[in-house]
Amino acid sequence: MNARIATLMVHTSPLDQPGIGDAGGMNIYVAESAERMAAMGVQVDIFTRRTNSQVADIFEVSPGVRVIQLDVGPLTGVTKELLPKLIPEIAEEFKKQLSGETKYDLIHSHYWISGKVAMQASKALNIPFVHTMHTMARVKNLNLAEGETPEPMIRVQGETQVVAAAQALIANTDAEAASLVSLYEACPDNVRVVSPGVDLYKFIPDDGKKAARVRLSVPANANVITFVGRIQPHKGPELLIRAISEMLSHSPLLRSGLIVNIVGGSSGSNTSEVERLKELAGWLAISDVIKFAEPVPRNDLPDWYRSADLVCVPSYSESFGLVALEAQACGTPVVATAVGGLRTAVADGISGVLVDGHDPRAWSSILARLLNEPQRRVLLSMGAVEHASHFGWDATARGTLDIYDRVLSEIAREQIAGA
Numbered sequence: 001m002n003a004r005i006a007t008l009m010v011h012t013s014p015l016d017q018p019g020i021g022d023a024g025g026m027n028i029y030v031a032e033s034a035e036r037m038a039a040m041g042v043q044v045d046i047f048t049r050r051t052n053s054q055v056a057d058i059f060e061v062s063p064g065v066r067v068i069q070l071d072v073g074p075l076t077g078v079t080k081e082l083l084p085k086l087i088p089e090i091a092e093e094f095k096k097q098l099s100g101e102t103k104y105d106l107i108h109s110h111y112w113i114s115g116k117v118a119m120q121a122s123k124a125l126n127i128p129f130v131h132t133m134h135t136m137a138r139v140k141n142l143n144l145a146e147g148e149t150p151e152p153m154i155r156v157q158g159e160t161q162v163v164a165a166a167q168a169l170i171a172n173t174d175a176e177a178a179s180l181v182s183l184y185e186a187c188p189d190n191v192r193v194v195s196p197g198v199d200l201y202k203f204i205p206d207d208g209k210k211a212a213r214v215r216l217s218v219p220a221n222a223n224v225i226t227f228v229g230r231i232q233p234h235k236g237p238e239l240l241i242r243a244i245s246e247m248l249s250h251s252p253l254l255r256s257g258l259i260v261n262i263v264g265g266s267s268g269s270n271t272s273e274v275e276r277l278k279e280l281a282g283w284l285a286i287s288d289v290i291k292f293a294e295p296v297p298r299n300d301l302p303d304w305y306r307s308a309d310l311v312c313v314p315s316y317s318e319s320f321g322l323v324a325l326e327a328q329a330c331g332t333p334v335v336a337t338a339v340g341g342l343r344t345a346v347a348d349g350i351s352g353v354l355v356d357g358h359d360p361r362a363w364s365s366i367l368a369r370l371l372n373e374p375q376r377r378v379l380l381s382m383g384a385v386e387h388a389s390h391f392g393w394d395a396t397a398r399g400t401l402d403i404y405d406r407v408l409s410e411i412a413r414e415q416i417a418g419a
Contacts, residue, residue: 001401003105003408004043006098006127007034008114010090011080013048015055015067024230025322026134028298029196029396030110031061036397038064042404045102047094049086051075070094083113084154091120098125106404110134112155115162122165128407131166133159133176135319138183143317143339145233145358160184167407170194170400172320173341194399195344197391198325203302205331205385212306219257223371226261226308226332228301228323229315231273236314236337236358237262238277243314243363245284251368255289263293263304305330309377310370313342316358321345325391328352328384333377335366351387352380 007030014031034044043064050069059067072089094117098104107129109118115131122129137151137159144150163169163184169191171177177193180186206212213220225244229235240260248255266273274292281290296304305311311327313336320341324334328345334352336342348354353366370377 001405002041003404004045004103005037005404006104006107007044007046007110008048008094008107008118009046009110010049010070010114010117011083011111013051013067014046014061015048015052015059025196025320026110028322029134031065032197032199032393033396033400034065035062036393037401038062040397040401042401045104047097049073049078049083049090051078068097070097080113084116084158087113087116091117094118095121095124098127105408106130108132108400108404109162112137112159112162115166116158119162119165128167128411129165130168130170130403130407131162132170132172133180133319134172135317136176136179136183139176139179139317139340140234145236145238145316148233148316166190167411168192168403170403172196173344175340175343176319192399192403194396194403195391196320196322196325197393197396198322198329198388200329200389200392202299203305203326203329203388205381206302206306208331209306209309212303215303216307218259218307222257222259223254224259224261224308225310225312225367225371226263226304226327227312227314228263228296228304228327229313231262231264231266231277233273234316235264236316237264238280239314239358239360239363240312241277241281241284241286241290242360243367244289245286246360247364247368248286248289250364251372254368254371258289260290261293261304261308262290263296265295301326302330305332308332310335310367312367313337313346314355314358314363315339315342318342318345324352325388329388331381331385333370333380333384335363335370345391347383347387350380351384 014027046067050071057069070093072093073086107118109115109131111134118129137155141150163186171193177191180191181188227240244260281287305327311332311334313321313324318340324336324345327334328351334346336346338354338356346352
């Protein structure tokens, strides 16, 4: 397929460090799949709202992939929650960019705010657009963490409009595809499933747990549980802290040598979440066990996975769960909530364990049992590597290109029929 794609992700940039602010799995998804599509002959320009004056207007990430800055709104202080007010301005600037000398065959928007912008550009310039939700308001609102603020109606309405307007919708899993149809009345024929991937060249078992622990200065005989992600209620770090407290109250012998890493930064408007969790750990008298770490550069992240005995993904909803896949590719079993895409990302009983619900007592029981069964962890580790091997970014890129090709072919047939 020989085409040029305008990829749109306005609320965060593929150049941002995942785990900080609003940057997360979507940043990795867009950057990795773009690079693989470019290797297959497709030119990809990723449009994002400028938040850094030091970045060039057009920045080449890799051959065939460029990041193009949209100069709209202030550089700082605009959280994801405030961005909807800027949608009209962003749409005008995006249309102006797409009206230049460079011609695009298709727009691919990511997340609902980008979808709203893409809708307007698609209609004005007669360029088809494909959309990937990544997360959905109605799904999140059905699975809120305790005290978490529901997603606003403006997002629900925006997502509904995007679903109706897009020429195709890409879902991460069959469960997400079903939610698009049942909760947003998407036409089933417009929904396609393409699983996200993992970099199977970077996230590998490599020289194993022992060597990784030496590099990170982690005691060889420690029991290590690791959480990686944005520090926000929806990702469930509080659940993990409470589960550890529960576990130590019933199995105090596990305390010696136990390390629980919480790796990530505050997200969006939740700037005090890390401090709140530190206070909670202190109140539960487990500050000696819980270790907070800043977000880790991508090249260093595999060692954090390898050094862990278990990686926990206690999210309340998850469109897929790239952390789970990355950890398994490194040979580390995953304990995750049995929700959304995590049911696909983790093979229950083979590559890890899926937990129903968010009861700290249930989680503590499973964590204690796994820590006390090293032989079972070895079997899960082997299963984890095998399971992750089926999810490469090359497959994600090929699946996405198939959808692009189908949309463009249908439009070509319609034009011929109407001629």
